[in-house]
Each structure stands twice: as C-alpha cells, then as structure tokens.
Amino acid sequence: MAHFTKATSLHDWLNQRLAVDTLRRVLAKEYWIPKDINFLWAMGMVLAITFGLLLVSGIFLLMYYQPNVHTAFDSVNYTIMKEVEFGWLWRHVHGVAASVVFLIIYIHMFTGIYYGSYKKGREMIWLSGMLLFVSFSAEAFSGYMLPWGQMSYWAGMVITNLFSLGDLHMNGLVEWIRGDYVPGQAFLNRFFMLHVLLMPLIIMALIGLHFGTLRIPHVNNQEGEEIDFDEEAAKYKAGNKKESKVIAFANDFMAKDMFVVSIFLIFFFYLVFYHYDFAMDPVNFDPADGLKTPAHIYPEWYFLWSYEILRPFSTNVGLMAFGFAQVIFLLLPFLDKSPNAKPAHKRGIFKVWFWVLLADMIVLTAMGKLPPEGAFSTIGFVAALVFIGLWVILPIITKMEKEV
Amino acid sequence: MKNSSRRGFMGKAFGAVAGVGAVASLYAMKKTWDPLPSVKAAGFTTLDMSVYSGNKLVTEKWRGKPIFVLKYTPDMVKKAESDPKMKARTIKIGNDYFMITLGLCTHLGCIPGYNADDHSFLCACHGGQYDFSGDVTKAPPPRGLDIPPFKIDGMKVVLGEEGPEYKKMLQDGVTLRA
Numbered sequence: 001m002a003h004f005t006k007a008t009s010l011h012d013w014l015n016q017r018l019a020v021d022t023l024r025r026v027l028a029k030e031y032w033i034p035k036d037i038n039f040l041w042a043m044g045m046v047l048a049i050t051f052g053l054l055l056v057s058g059i060f061l062l063m064y065y066q067p068n069v070h071t072a073f074d075s076v077n078y079t080i081m082k083e084v085e086f087g088w089l090w091r092h093v094h095g096v097a098a099s100v101v102f103l104i105i106y107i108h109m110f111t112g113i114y115y116g117s118y119k120k121g122r123e124m125i126w127l128s129g130m131l132l133f134v135s136f137s138a139e140a141f142s143g144y145m146l147p148w149g150q151m152s153y154w155a156g157m158v159i160t161n162l163f164s165l166g167d168l169h170m171n172g173l174v175e176w177i178r179g180d181y182v183p184g185q186a187f188l189n190r191f192f193m194l195h196v197l198l199m200p201l202i203i204m205a206l207i208g209l210h211f212g213t214l215r216i217p218h219v220n221n222q223e224g225e226e227i228d229f230d231e232e233a234a235k236y237k238a239g240n241k242k243e244s245k246v247i248a249f250a251n252d253f254m255a256k257d258m259f260v261v262s263i264f265l266i267f268f269f270y271l272v273f274y275h276y277d278f279a280m281d282p283v284n285f286d287p288a289d290g291l292k293t294p295a296h297i298y299p300e301w302y303f304l305w306s307y308e309i310l311r312p313f314s315t316n317v318g319l320m321a322f323g324f325a326q327v328i329f330l331l332l333p334f335l336d337k338s339p340n341a342k343p344a345h346k347r348g349i350f351k352v353w354f355w356v357l358l359a360d361m362i363v364l365t366a367m368g369k370l371p372p373e374g375a376f377s378t379i380g381f382v383a384a385l386v387f388i389g390l391w392v393i394l395p396i397i398t399k400m401e402k403e404v
Numbered sequence: 405m406k407n408s409s410r411r412g413f414m415g416k417a418f419g420a421v422a423g424v425g426a427v428a429s430l431y432a433m434k435k436t437w438d439p440l441p442s443v444k445a446a447g448f449t450t451l452d453m454s455v456y457s458g459n460k461l462v463t464e465k466w467r468g469k470p471i472f473v474l475k476y477t478p479d480m481v482k483k484a485e486s487d488p489k490m491k492a493r494t495i496k497i498g499n500d501y502f503m504i505t506l507g508l509c510t511h512l513g514c515i516p517g518y519n520a521d522d523h524s525f526l527c528a529c530h531g532g533q534y535d536f537s538g539d540v541t542k543a544p545p546p547r548g549l550d551i552p553p554f555k556i557d558g559m560k561v562v563l564g565e566e567g568p569e570y571k572k573m574l575q576d577g578v579t580l581r582a
Contacts, residue, residue: 180443
C-alpha cells in the first residue's frame with residue numbers, strides 16, 4: 001500500500017520511498033558468507049575494484065583519445081602521455097589493470113576449479129563467470145587496437161583472419177568484420193565503439209548476473225561443506241555468532257575483503273608507478289604499418305596459452321583446437337561427473353588432474369611467447385595435446401571417483 | 405475466455421510486429437557494418453611492369469594489402485619452366501616472367517620476407533616457407549600465396565580486374581579468389 005507519513009529524518013524519507021533498509025538487509029546485512037574460507041575468496045571483490053579502476057581511468061583517457069587512423073597513435077603517445085597532466089597515470093593504470101585483471105581472473109577461476117565451486121547448484125555461477133571471461137577477452141582485444149601501433153594493427157589482422165575459418169575461406173566475413181579489405185578507419189572506429197560502449201554494457205550486465213547467481217547457492221567454503229544457511233543465519237541473528245558457521249556479508253565479511261583489496265592495491269600501484277612497462281609492448285610504440293609485419297607477433301600474456309594451442313597445428317586443425325580451448329572451460333560443470341562438490345585434495349586423481357592442468361597452461365603460456373622453432377615448437381605441441389587430452393579424460397576419471 | 409483469447413491475439417500481434425521489426429533492424433545493422441562504397445571503389449591499382457629488375461622483390465599496394473612483384477632472372481625462368489606447379493603460377497608479360505601475389509601469408513596474414521640468395525620466402529610468424537613462384541614449401545600455410553585478380557594490358561597490369569589469364573588460374577585451382 002502506498003501510504004506515506006511525514007518523514008522524521010532524511011533516512012526515513014528515503015526509506016518510505018525506496019525501502020533502503022530492506023535493500024541493505026537483503027543485499028548486505030543478511031547475505032550470508034561461510035566462515036570457513038581463505039583470502040582466495042576475496043578475488044571477486046578485487047576484480048570488482050579492478051573493473052572500477054579500468055572504468056575511471058578509461059573515462060579520463062576517453063577525453064583525449066581520437067579514434068582516427070591518422071591521429072590515434074599521437075593522441076595516445078603524445079597528447080595523453082606528454083601534454084595532458086597526469087595523462088600517463090590514467091594510461092598506466094588502464095594498461096596495468098587490463099593485464100592484472102586477467103591474472104586475478106585466472107586465480108579466481110582456478111580457485112573455483114580447485115574447490116569444486118561449479119558443482120551442485122553452483123553451475124550458473126561458473127557459466128556466468130566464464131561469459132565474463134569471454135567478454136573481458138573481447139574488451140581487452142578491442143582496447144588493444146586503439147593506440148594503433150604495430151602490434152595493434154597486426155594483432156587485429158591476425159585475429160580477424162581467424163574468422164575466415166581456415167579452408168572455408170570466408171573472406172567476405174572477414175571484410176565485413178573489418179569494414180575494409182584490411183584494418184583501417186572503419187575497423188578502428190567499430191572497435192572503439194565496442195571497447196567504450198557495447199562490451200562495457202555487456203560486462204556490467206554480466207557482473208549483475210554473476211552476483212545474482214551467488215544468491216541462492218551462496219559461496220562455497222574450504223571443505224565443500226553443505227551448509228544450511230537458514231539455520232546458521234538464525235544462530236547468528238540470535239547472537240550465537242561464535243557457533244554459527246556463517247557471517248554477514250557487510251560489514252563483517254566486507255572488512256576482511258577490503259583488507260585483501262588494500263594489499264592488492266599496494267601491489268597494483270607499485271606496478272603502475274615502477275613496473276608499468278610489462279604491460280606496454282615496445283613494438284606497439286611504432287605506428288601501425290600495413291606493409292611491414294613485426295618480426296615476431298605474440299598476444300599479451302593472458303592470451304598466450306590459447307594462442308599456443310592454435311599455433312603448432314596446420315590451419316584447420318589449429319582452428320579446431322583453438323575453438324575447443326575457447327569453449328571447453330564453459331562446459332566444466334557438465335564434464336565433471338563426480339558426485340563430490342569437494343576440494344581437489346579430497347578427490348583423489350582429480351587433484352592430479354588439477355595440478356597438471358595448471359602446470360600445462362603455464363607451459364603453454366611460456367611457449368606461446370617464444371619463437372615457434374626447434375624444441376619450443378615440440379614442447380608447445382606436446383603441451384597442446386596434453387591440454388586436449390586432460391579434458392577428454394575428465395569425464396572418465398571423475399565418473400570413477402568414489403563418493404566421500 | 406473472451407478476454408484471454410483477446411489477450412492472446414494481442415500477444416501474437418505484438419510478436420508479429422516485433423518479429424518483422426527485429427529482422428528489419430538486423431538487416432540494417434548488417435548493412436551498416438558492410439565496407440563503404442568509397443572503400444570498395446578504391447580497389448584498383450595499375451602497375452607498369454617494365455620498371456622491375458630480376459630477383460629483386462618489390463612490394464606494391466592494392467586494397468591496403470601488400471602485393472609482391474618479383475621478376476625472374478633467366479635461371480629462375482629455367483627452373484620455373486621445368487616445374488609445372490611453378491609454371492602455373494608464373495605470369496608472362498611481354499618477354500618477361502613474373503610472380504605477382506598478395507604479400508600475406510595464407511596462414512594468418514603476416515608478411516613473409518624474401519631471401520634473394522636461395523629464392524625463397526619465409527614467414528617469421530609461424531615459420532611457413534614459399535618458393536619464388538609463391539608456392540608453399542613448408543607448413544603451416546595451407547596453400548601458396550594468393551594471386552590477386554589481374555588483367556594484362558600490354559606492359560601494364562591492372563590489379564582488381566579479372567583478365568583471361570587470371571580466370572584460367574582460378575579455374576585450374578592455382579589460386580583462390582583473393
């Protein structure tokens with residue numbers, strides 16, 4: 001019923017119109033987090049903060065960046081870097097955050113895999129998270145085009161060429177994506193649009209969905225214990241905070257979350273101020289030149305593992321292997337046939353599978369950066385086969401797993 | 405009952421309107437992403453073939469893409485004549501013999517480099533190799549360098565137009581439509 005009384009305070013005035021107390025109760029005070037967790041559970045908040053850093057630094061870069069093939073390079077490397085006061089700060093925050101966000105995403109993902117946080121009702125958390133990973137990849141790639149340096153241009157050339165789909169020779173599709181025979185003005189403009197509007201909109205919608213998917217299953221805990229959240233919440237509310245297995249999201253859990261965020265931010269700004277160069281490829285400080293390929297083309301470190309799965313094979317097989325690598329993580333909840341939603345160390349052979357997968361992806365990443373010659377080529381090839389093999393045996397080894 | 409069937413009708417009517425609108429919008433969006441007419445119109449390049457010298461690779465530009473032009477030396481002509489695959493890719497203009505191809509690796513579009521000493525191309529990106537007629541000699545490239553549409557006009561070559569020599573190459577499967 002819409003019945004309003006004279007407000008006793010600003011809070012009461014807002015509360016009558018927007019139900020701010022209910023909102024706060026539902027979203028924070030009575031949103032329950034298990035006690036049995038560790039610092040890895042703070043990665044979600046770290047990611048949210050990093051996304052915020054990207055958004056804010058991006059807004060300031062957008063004030064001077066020019067999406068034009070003749071002026072883009074100078075608008076970044078001269079105007080923003082040399083003329084705009086603190087322009088360097090926004091650029092380095094943006095570049096470093098774009099790199100670090102993937103490091104945290106991978107930690108977040110592998111935490112989920114290790115603790116089985118994609119099983120028994122938590123499938124949607126995993127799926128929405130993987131869609132976020134794909135969207136962040138598209139966002140990172142489209143952003144990488146914008147400074148219009150040599151790596152921007154040639155990465156754009158190579159990645160859009162993938163859409164010719166090997167022997168299907170869909171050159172029309174490639175030209176359609178580019179709006180030209182080669183990456184040019186139309187290409188730069190549309191990737192600019194994707195980077196500053198469409199992909200951020202999709203990412204923000206998916207972040208909302210990702211939070212929503214946590215609501216009913218709640219976050220997992222270190223032992224994979226099935227907690228009766230209603231019962232534990234009742235204990236907490238009755239004052240038995242010590243006995244209860246849960247705490248409130250805010251301010252209890254938030255305090256710890258933000259403590260981890262502070263440590264992360266110190267590390268992050270250390271990189272921004274003293275080691276930003278790792279996120280700034282020297283090749284990209286040469287302006288784009290369609291008639292000169294850089295001697296060695298490689299993506300940023302976070303794409304290297306999937307690039308290395310593409311590289312050692314012939315075009316068609318490579319594309320299929322690449323496509324496999326892109327979608328296979330999405331299917332994890334359905335390929336893991338085990339009845340146990342437990343951490344890997346309680347799951348026997350799955351523990352081996354987990355560490356082999358992690359090690360294999362590190363090997364793929366290292367090989368992706370090296371020139372495709374001699375022993376590196378062979379190691380990369382074997383690592384790519386191991387990656388595919390691991391996913392093929394996953395349903396088999398998890399089916400054999402005994403219930404614990 | 406009457407109400408619900410009326411509501412059902414309105415629902416279907418909305419569905420029809422929205423469906424037509426969605427298809428029409430998708431069509432407009434697809435066409436908006438198409439290359440512009442000005443981009444397509446700038447797609448012709450004329451080359452004067454009398455200016456090249458033997459075994460010296462020259463990179464021209466057509467549709468923003470690099471075009472390799474390599475004039476054969478007498479030795480190279482001899483070798484190309486003896487190999488039917490190389491011969492099929494060779495373009496004869498006047499009394500001279502040329503390789504004219506897109507300078508983009510057929511694997512993923514990097515620009516291969518030419519080694520004049522052993523008459524071969526090497527792509528630094530993924531290690532693909534080609535002979536001097538542009539035919540592939542080492543994977544991963546799935547095929548030889550693509551030959552752009554060309555029309556011979558005396559000692560001139562127009563890129564972007566399809567002459568009889570180019571059409572024959574297409575028919576024989578020497579190149580794909582670039």
